[in-house]
Structures are given as structure tokens and as C-alpha cells.
Amino acid sequence: MSYGAYDTWWWPFLFILLAGVIPTTIWRWAGVILVGNLDEDSQWMVLIRCVATALVAAVIAQFIFSPSGALAEFPFELRLSAAFAGFFTFLAFSRRLFVCILVGEAVLLLGQLLLFS
Amino acid sequence: MTDPESPDISGAYDWSWYWRGMRNVFSLPALILISAFVGFGGLAREAGIPLLELIFMVPAIWALPSHLIVVAGILTDAPLLAVVAAVALAAIRMMPMTMALIPEIRAPKSKTWHLLLVCNMVAITAWVHTLQKAPEIPRRGRLPYFAGFASILMCATTLVASIVHQLAAGFPAIIMGGLYFLTPLYFAASIWNTSRVRAEHLALILGFSFGPVFGYLIPQAGILMAGLVGGLSAFGFHFLTRKWGNAE
Numbered sequence: 001m002s003y004g005a006y007d008t009w010w011w012p013f014l015f016i017l018l019a020g021v022i023p024t025t026i027w028r029w030a031g032v033i034l035v036g037n038l039d040e041d042s043q044w045m046v047l048i049r050c051v052a053t054a055l056v057a058a059v060i061a062q063f064i065f066s067p068s069g070a071l072a073e074f075p076f077e078l079r080l081s082a083a084f085a086g087f088f089t090f091l092a093f094s095r096r097l098f099v100c101i102l103v104g105e106a107v108l109l110l111g112q113l114l115l116f117s
Numbered sequence: 118m119t120d121p122e123s124p125d126i127s128g129a130y131d132w133s134w135y136w137r138g139m140r141n142v143f144s145l146p147a148l149i150l151i152s153a154f155v156g157f158g159g160l161a162r163e164a165g166i167p168l169l170e171l172i173f174m175v176p177a178i179w180a181l182p183s184h185l186i187v188v189a190g191i192l193t194d195a196p197l198l199a200v201v202a203a204v205a206l207a208a209i210r211m212m213p214m215t216m217a218l219i220p221e222i223r224a225p226k227s228k229t230w231h232l233l234l235v236c237n238m239v240a241i242t243a244w245v246h247t248l249q250k251a252p253e254i255p256r257r258g259r260l261p262y263f264a265g266f267a268s269i270l271m272c273a274t275t276l277v278a279s280i281v282h283q284l285a286a287g288f289p290a291i292i293m294g295g296l297y298f299l300t301p302l303y304f305a306a307s308i309w310n311t312s313r314v315r316a317e318h319l320a321l322i323l324g325f326s327f328g329p330v331f332g333y334l335i336p337q338a339g340i341l342m343a344g345l346v347g348g349l350s351a352f353g354f355h356f357l358t359r360k361w362g363n364a365e
Contacts, residue, residue, distance in 0.1 A: 002196055003191045017177070019201050019204060020186075023183075023201050024179070024180050024183045024204055025211070028212070028236040028239050029236065030212050031213065031214070031219065032219055032236050034212070035216040035220065038220055047352045048213050049313075050348040051344055051352075052217045052348070053308060054344045054347030055209075055210035055345075056241060056308060056344075057305075057328065058324045058332075058340040058341075059182065060328075061325045061343070062328060062332065063301035066332060067297070068185060073290050082298070083301060083302065086306075090309075097303065097310070100302050101145075101149075101299060104298065104302040105299070105302070108294070109291065112294075
């Protein structure tokens, strides 16, 4: 049973529902059930926030270390330097989002245009 | 939690915050997420996915890594169970994310089914933005604010992905790459700003560092392992420093 298995109008939608929607959202429901009435100031919340943050950080790392699609056409060294340049400028000055984005993008795009093309 | 004297739920939330959430469609985080879906619309077209399926997929799945896996599964005509397994593994992060958000946005009269409904909108952008804003919003306004922001994001990203899907020509690779790169930059900076205790900063650094290591060691579950090990280590640090702090 794959996406191309049945030649009916509804199968692709059912496929997306079974393969994409349910295995994603079931974890959200599990989160609601498991958290119950846990207090937001409890130490469990610190643990949960730490794990959630580290998981998202690992997703961020994937954009830099093993991206798919158009980002893969930029060299790894450039992706890493651009991310570090953006993030450390952000940390050093003001903690404003647009600083991180502006510097990171500038290094990525200028680097690609000047050094690698 | 529930008040037997007032069975109606009309007073549980302050829905004026729904509109304030929606207004954020013109904010930086919203523009960044919308840019990411420019890339996804192009990818879906290249994969030969029809427009209606794209329109169904974007808000119903509502997690970009899951979208990408499903599209890859469609492209390679992979068996359903293989796609289910890959998506389920990639989406585990939704559980701790939801668990972190719910106590913040729950109102005193929130019922579990309200939360089960609204949690379907949990994804990184609206999640981190709401965690950041929640302290400034009255209790009864938080769930509506989150739902408002997330639902306008769903509409805007679906619209933009559909438009790109219908365009005849693709964008140059350097522009697509630049748009994709907005996402990691935004996630890193906004999560850093949202953290309340130092352990969360440590979790961000450890998760980022362990990501490629575990990705290399266990390609199928690299993100999951990096998240678990990084998050637990950061919490261990928090626990120990608190203990030592109290002992003084």
C-alpha cells in the first residue's frame, strides 16, 4: 500500500491522513493527556521545556549539517559560518531577532555570490 | 477546574485575543514561516502533488518536517507503514512541545476537549511565539491568542504554498536557499529569547551540538536521541545547581 496504490480520488487524501496527519498529531494529543493538570511552575515543567528545546535545537542543527532541497546547494562551511555569525552577533548585540536574521542571511548570500559562484 | 454552577463555556475565554493573535500575520515570525512555505510549495509542485492535496496537507499535518517526509514518501512511492514510522519518529517532539505550552495557555475553565482541539495547531513558530507572549496576556486570552495566531498562519502558509505551486517557473536556487535559511536562524534566536532558566539555554546548545553526532551514529533517530540526551543533561545541570544553591 503506497501513495500510488489505488486509482481513486480519495486514496491520496486518505494516504496523507494516515501517513502524515495521524502520526504527527497523535503526539500532540499524548502531550495534552500526559501533562494533565501539571502546574506551570513545577520542576517537571523545567524538564519538559529542556527536552522540547533540545529537540527543536536538533531540528535546527539538521538545517545546517544535513539540509534537504535548495539549502543543500550551499557549501557546509558557509551554512555553518553564516549560522554562527548571525547567532553570535545576536548574542553580542541587543538580542533582537532581525539582527540574527540579517547577519546570517548576509553572510550566507554574499558568501555564496562572492566565494562559491 | 470545572464550575458546576455555570455549565456554559462562554465565559471561559476572552475571544478578543483571537483577533490580536491573528493580527500577528504581519510579524517577523509569520513572514519567516510563510517564506519557508514558498519553498514547500515549489517542492510539492516538483513532486507532482496536485493542488487540492497540497491544500489539505499543509494545515492538516502542520509540521514542516512531517510535510517533507510525506512528500518524499509520495515521490518514492514508499509503503504506507514506512512513511507512518518515519513521520511518527520525526514528530515525537510535538509531545514535549505541547506539554510545555498547555499549562501556559490553559484557562481555569478550560476543558480537556478544548485543549485536544487546539493542540492540533502546535508547531514551532506559533509555539515559541505564544510561550514568549503568554506572560503579557491575561489567562483567559492565552488560548484564543494562540489559536488566532496559529489559524492565520495556517491560512497564509496554505495560500502562499498554493500560489507558488501554481506558478509556471521556479525561483532561483540561491533565493530558495536563502528563504529556507530564515527558519533555523529564527528558531535559534527566538528560542534563546523565550528561555526562562539557564538550563534551557544549555538545552539549546546541547541539542544543537548532539544533533549531528547522533544523526551520524543513528540516522533514523538522531534528532530524537539528541533531544532526549541534550534535554536530560540540561535538566541535570539545572537540578544540581539548584541543589547546591539551596545547600549554601
